[in-house]
Amino acid sequence: MALTNEILKEKLTEKFGEALTNWEEPFGMLAVTAPAEMNLKVMQHLYDDDSTRFRFLTDLTAVHYPERKGEELCVVYHLHSLENNVRLRMKVYVPIEKPDVFTATQLFSGANWMERETYDNFGVNFVGHPNLTRILNVDEMDYFPMRKEYRMEDPTRIDKDDEMFGRGGTVA
Amino acid sequence: MTEQQNHIQLAEESLAKQSTTLNLGPTHPATHGVFQNIMEIDGEKVLSTVPTIGYIHRAFEKIAERRPYYQITPLTDRLNYCSAPINNMGWHMTIEKLLSIKIPKRVDYMRVIIMELARIADHLICNSVVAVDTGALTGFTYVFQWRELIYEIYEEVCGSRLTTNIGRVGGFERNFTKVAWEKIDKFMEGFPKVMREFEALLNRNRIFMERCIGAGPISAERALNYSMTGPNLRAAGVDYDVRVAQPYCSYEDFDFKIPVGTTGDVYDRYMVRNDEIWESYKIIQQALEKIAKLEQEDPAQKDIFYAPEADHFHLPAKEDVYTKMEALIYHFKMIMGEIEVLPGEVYHAVEGANGELGYYLISDGGRSPYRLHFRRPCFIYYQAYPEIVSGGLLSDAIITLSSLNVIAGELDA
Amino acid sequence: MGRPVQYNTNVKLAPIPEGYSGEGFMATSFDKAIGLARKNSLWPLPFATSCCGIEFMATMGANYDLARFGSERMGFTPRQCDMLLVAGTIAKKMAPVLRQVYLQMAEPRWVIAIGACASSGGIFDSYPVLQGIDQVIPVDVYVSGCPPRPEAILDGVIKLQDLVQNESLRRRNSPVYKALMDSYAIQ
Numbered sequence: 098m099a100l101t102n103e104i105l106k107e108k109l110t111e112k113f114g115e116a117l118t119n120w121e122e123p124f125g126m127l128a129v130t131a132p133a134e135m136n137l138k139v140m141q142h143l144y145d146d147d148s149t150r151f152r153f154l155t156d157l158t159a160v161h162y163p164e165r166k167g168e169e170l171c172v173v174y175h176l177h178s179l180e181n182n183v184r185l186r187m188k189v190y191v192p193i194e195k196p197d198v199f200t201a202t203q204l205f206s207g208a209n210w211m212e213r214e215t216y217d218n219f220g221v222n223f224v225g226h227p228n229l230t231r232i233l234n235v236d237e238m239d240y241f242p243m244r245k246e247y248r249m250e251d252p253t254r255i256d257k258d259d260e261m262f263g264r265g266g267t268v269a
Numbered sequence: 270m271t272e273q274q275n276h277i278q279l280a281e282e283s284l285a286k287q288s289t290t291l292n293l294g295p296t297h298p299a300t301h302g303v304f305q306n307i308m309e310i311d312g313e314k315v316l317s318t319v320p321t322i323g324y325i326h327r328a329f330e331k332i333a334e335r336r337p338y339y340q341i342t343p344l345t346d347r348l349n350y351c352s353a354p355i356n357n358m359g360w361h362m363t364i365e366k367l368l369s370i371k372i373p374k375r376v377d378y379m380r381v382i383i384m385e386l387a388r389i390a391d392h393l394i395c396n397s398v399v400a401v402d403t404g405a406l407t408g409f410t411y412v413f414q415w416r417e418l419i420y421e422i423y424e425e426v427c428g429s430r431l432t433t434n435i436g437r438v439g440g441f442e443r444n445f446t447k448v449a450w451e452k453i454d455k456f457m458e459g460f461p462k463v464m465r466e467f468e469a470l471l472n473r474n475r476i477f478m479e480r481c482i483g484a485g486p487i488s489a490e491r492a493l494n495y496s497m498t499g500p501n502l503r504a505a506g507v508d509y510d511v512r513v514a515q516p517y518c519s520y521e522d523f524d525f526k527i528p529v530g531t532t533g534d535v536y537d538r539y540m541v542r543n544d545e546i547w548e549s550y551k552i553i554q555q556a557l558e559k560i561a562k563l564e565q566e567d568p569a570q571k572d573i574f575y576a577p578e579a580d581h582f583h584l585p586a587k588e589d590v591y592t593k594m595e596a597l598i599y600h601f602k603m604i605m606g607e608i609e610v611l612p613g614e615v616y617h618a619v620e621g622a623n624g625e626l627g628y629y630l631i632s633d634g635g636r637s638p639y640r641l642h643f644r645r646p647c648f649i650y651y652q653a654y655p656e657i658v659s660g661g662l663l664s665d666a667i668i669t670l671s672s673l674n675v676i677a678g679e680l681d682a
Numbered sequence: 683m684g685r686p687v688q689y690n691t692n693v694k695l696a697p698i699p700e701g702y703s704g705e706g707f708m709a710t711s712f713d714k715a716i717g718l719a720r721k722n723s724l725w726p727l728p729f730a731t732s733c734c735g736i737e738f739m740a741t742m743g744a745n746y747d748l749a750r751f752g753s754e755r756m757g758f759t760p761r762q763c764d765m766l767l768v769a770g771t772i773a774k775k776m777a778p779v780l781r782q783v784y785l786q787m788a789e790p791r792w793v794i795a796i797g798a799c800a801s802s803g804g805i806f807d808s809y810p811v812l813q814g815i816d817q818v819i820p821v822d823v824y825v826s827g828c829p830p831r832p833e834a835i836l837d838g839v840i841k842l843q844d845l846v847q848n849e850s851l852r853r854r855n856s857p858v859y860k861a862l863m864d865s866y867a868i869q
Contacts, residue, residue: 294779295776295779296729296779296783297758298758302731302732303731303776323773323775323810324731324773324775324776324779325731325732325770325771325773325776326773326775326810327771327773327806327808327810327811328806328808328809328810328811331808331809332806332807332808343805344805346733347732347733350732350733350736351736394736410743410744413739413740413743413744413745414743414744414745416740417740417743417745420740430737430740430829430831431733431736431737431740431829432733432828432829677731677732678732678733681773
């Protein structure tokens with residue numbers, strides 16, 4: 098039987114029950130939120146189960162929601178089952194003081210650099226990653242630039258005249 | 270005295286080590302782009318390699334949070350700059366998916382023509398560069414002449430050669446002119462002969478084949494585990510193509526094959542790209558026929574070049590902008606980003622020249638996205654490079670690197 | 683003695699510099715002769731990082747041939763090249779590499795910044811991008827455009843040729859040049 102979004106949702110709720118929350122289906126792609134400790138369990142189940150076969154990790158990234166206190170960083174996994182042609186978006190929320198998420202590198206080798214990029218930009222600490230260092234930014238950088246509190250421009254730049262760009266004078 | 274002893278000790282250490290550390294640095298003629306590989310080699314054999322990237326990190330995702338939607342299109346150009354129209358149209362399709370805008374067929378077919386031309390351009394560069402790295406420089410110079418024709422087509426449609434900023438949300442900024450159609454026809458007429466000459470130079474050339482067969486193979490299971498997509502995955506044997514799996518832009522109306530290799534080595538990748546060029550050529554032919562058929566059935570179709578539902582995204586005609594006040598204000602407002610975009614979350618993938626190029630857009634209703642993430646195929650499959658080349662020869666590592674078609678803009682974004 | 687040119691007779695020859703000529707000899711000043719020689723054989727070092735690099739490849743191609751200006755040989759080693767063509771965005775991670783390559787070049791050396799990103803950071807006004815390579819190395823010619831058309835790149839090379847022809851032989855030892863190098867902390 099072809100795997101549709103409803104069947105997938107049933108399978109996941111029968112295995113994990115109440116732990117998976119916030120089921121949505123924006124634009125045809127099923128999206129679910131899982132607790133931080135269970136991300137590997139869910140992915141492993143989807144990988145092993147012969148009826149779902151989610152063996153392709155399309156994308157791994159993070160989003161910073163500063164207003165959600167206690168759950169500021171959201172790590173988003175996009176999984177894809179090539180045989181059934183079904184996609185799934187799994188979100189995992191972690192607090193910003195202790196952003197620990199289990200690494201997916203044992204399951205998907207492709208998650209290696211994707212997690213390094215997420216660490217580099219947001220500071221999410223992937224527990225068990227073989228080499229969690231900065232990948233895109235300079236190694237000496239000491240802050241996580243994609244977080245919402247940081248500006249796009251280089252903070253140490255002195256020659257840019259903000260008033261000419263309509264940004265109001267003495268913004269640093 | 271101690272200085273000298275330290276030097277002697279260091280020399281002994283490095284002599285004791287069996288392998289040499291070679292820095293295939295960020296500036297190297299063979300790495301077409303800026304990325305670094307620190308290799309440990311033993312004679313000619315590569316023992317291990319550590320890639321370092323980020324030398325052209327431009328923080329696209331951070332910039333995208335500050336720019337209104339139309340100003341992100343030039344940013345997407347610069348991801349895979351060899352096939353910029355595919356990136357632009359993928360981005361516009363993402364916004365159209367978010368706003369559920371339906372696109373007329375003629376616009377879809379026009380988009381397909383431009384995207385397949387971009388795919389041909391990118392594959393031409395990759396294949397000729399593989400040839401250059403094996404020593405055959407003629408193919409490169411010859412093929413670049415034909416890329417100039419593709420550039421002329423782009424110039425006629427949107428004004429720019431390489432980083433095109435082509436199209437608008439809902440279609441194109443203006444209809445294709447007569448000159449553009451003539452140039453496309455001229456390209457279609459002359460291209461098969463050129464391609465056959467390029468193939469005659471390399472495809473069954475014994476030296477090229479012996480050089481490339483068996484160099485840098487990867488198995489299908491490892492390729493899938495590394496989330497590879499595009500010609501590299503298809504060369505390993507998996508026929509996953511986003512145009513067929515999740516058709517967008519009316520690709521389901523077209524009849525084309527997906528070329529697939531077996532071992533995933535350099536020769537397979539070269540042949541897969543070669544066959545994809547021919548498939549793209551066939552798709553453009555079919556698109557031209559379909560557009561002619563649409564215009565025959567309904568002559569009013571000739572003027573359709575954008576979706577009527579996306580009127581508020583469509584910039585007014587340039588003559589009006591220069592003469593009428595309302596058109597000027599409207600134009601200004603649209604470019605400066607006072608466009609209504611509903612809040613929502615969407616992931617849209619297109620088949621870029623290197624694989625599945627995905628756009629993950631989270632909008633909160635404002636003038637710029639809350640979060641935009643590019644799923645860049647080059648970044649994801651370049652992780653597999655150490656595994657592919659370890660144990661092989663250094664020269665095979667070099668041609669593997671160029672056959673993987675790693676574009677630095679897409680790698681670092 | 684070679685045979686006369688038979689086919690491509692429409693070749694433009696470089697004009698003879700002014701000087702005093704007589705039977706079998708021609709006397710002119712050193713800087714004119716050396717300027718002429720240098721300007722017509724500038725060997726480029728392509729430092730192509732991104733999109734401008736592809737336009738540079740198109741300039742090198744057959745349609746907008748760069749080789750007719752004397753830049754036939756693209757030496758990829760700094761030791762043998764005269765002009766450094768920086769085409770593309772330079773990130774802060776890449777800036778030390780660029781400076782190292784510039785330091786490895788032998789005098790006389792010139793730098794052309796091709797494209798908006800190399801000249802001033804371009805459209806990328808963000809934290810990892812160097813806002814113009816003149817923050818780390820001295821630049822002679824800026825070619826603007828995003829990417830500049832091949833004709834514009836050729837125009838930049840021609841402007842550099844004018845600079846090279848008119849450059850005094852003592853420029854590299856002059857105090858003005860030394861002050862310029864000091865401002866970049868280059869010895």
